[in-house]
Amino acid sequence: MEPAIIDIQHLKKSFGPNHVLADLSLKVNKGENLAILGKSGTGKSVLIKCIVRLLDPDEGSITVFGKNMEELGEGELNEIRKKMGFLFQSAALYDSLTVRENLEFPLRTLPKITEEEMNKRVEEALQNVDLAAAIDKMPSELSGGMRKRVGLARSLILKPEIMFYDEPTTGLDPITSRGISHLIVAVRKKYNTSSIIITHDIECARITSDRVIVLDKGKCIAEGTIDEVSKSDNNEVKAFFQ
Amino acid sequence: MLCLMGNLVFKYHKQVLFNPMIDNNEAVIVKKESLIKRYLVGMSKLTVFFVHFFKEVFKPPYEFKEFMKQSYRIGNQSFLLVATTAFIMGLVLTIQSRPALVQFGAQSWLPAMVAVSIVREIGPVITALICAGKVGSGIGAELASMKVTEQIDSMEVSGINPFKYVVVTRILSATLMLPLLVVFADTVALFGSYFGVNLKDTVSFQLFFIEVFQKLDFSDVFPAFIKTFFFGFSIGLVSCYMGYNADNGTEGVGKAANSAVVFGSLMVFVVDMVAVQITNLFST
């Protein structure tokens, strides 16, 4: 079997007395969609921020593309980061830039890209999330759900090999949610992307994921396909599926 | 008067200065430590920030477009305010100085005297203070909200150095725009002064400016101009620092804007004091 594309071993992270992640290990294989479920405040966002090195873990190792993330220099780290897409929980659009400029922003890191190619990519990315009409708006003129979709388009624009989705469907209506879930599946099919999807939305997890893990208090309390996990005896896990 | 102002600034400063300098996870520990220690921690962090700036500023790629955009914003934001204040300062200074000169029968010195005080001190300091308020609070709040809403993190994960893109460009713009604004302010203030002179006496426009430029020395203009770069730099540095290190949450944004203004203004006075000492050293 191919080695895992993301391999996390015994990860620990605390903020002062607040132990957020306690000895967490997990693997993501190439082309796999892993969904992470868990109550609010259990450290899901912290986990993916540790993977991309926005936060430094206290203990444990994180290997991505076979490289230990902690040993990378700035240049290497940026190279790896260009192969990753990150959808923030808050969408994190740049307030001072229009939607078009927001989407163009990650493209600046590409060494040679023509204006034409750039426009084409931006338009295509916006069409994917059904927002072609919003191209010249400012983020402040968009609704919460629209922002999230623009954020999604932006994180996908570099055609990343690994995607991190932090609650991609939260705050969206059921129809758009389903659309986003199917988009995540389509992205995986098209580019063979591996993803970690953080969600509270069972339907989203059901559509998108090959495997699910449930986090509680910084530990993994259940793992398997969504059907397996939904039959778990653990009360915390059961509570999710009711 | 100055003493009172200093006291007030210090009180403010005590309240707000330290807050953004503490990381969340240190907050509990740091709270118990003495004021002086916190002050020193803050200063050392600011120094690290300062060094970081110099490390990044020469490294390509240069964010020229963003630099131009920020410069335009700084100029555009403050020039009306600067113009209004400068005009009033020139006018008022002239009206206030006149009686003293009249006593000695020296009112013909009025244009020159006012020009020297404007160019040497009032123009640069007033403009810098206005910019510390207008530009400093803007930068502080903007960076803090970028931090809080994860925009800075988002740049970082797309492989773009946020320090370079956000901080370096803003500090450079502030450093280069402040001198331009000061030249503009000095000019407007001299017009104000011309207006003030003509309220009581009649002096032709030409005569007024001949008078001004005859009495203005290189040693009046040059040091005053140089120090404005440092004013701009310190305003940019401090406000970026406050914004970039803001606490999470919307409260952090307000605090960052507030301390950017307070500490930025304080820095203007400190730089001014140092500049005067250095100028004196060279002129004797």
Ligand SMILES: Nc1ncnc2c1ncn2[C@@H]1O[C@H](COP(=O)(O)OP(=O)(O)OP(=O)(O)O)[C@@H](O)[C@H]1O
């Ligand atoms: N920068 C930080 N400084 C201090 N504490 C933090 C920081 N980031 C997160 N935490 C703490 O870590 C814990 C986990 O936060 P995290 O954002 O990972 O939760 P989450 O599982 O994503 O929850 P949600 O579903 O609500 O997004 C929280 O208790 C939070 O207070």
Ligand SMILES: [Mg+2]
């Ligand atoms: Mg979260």
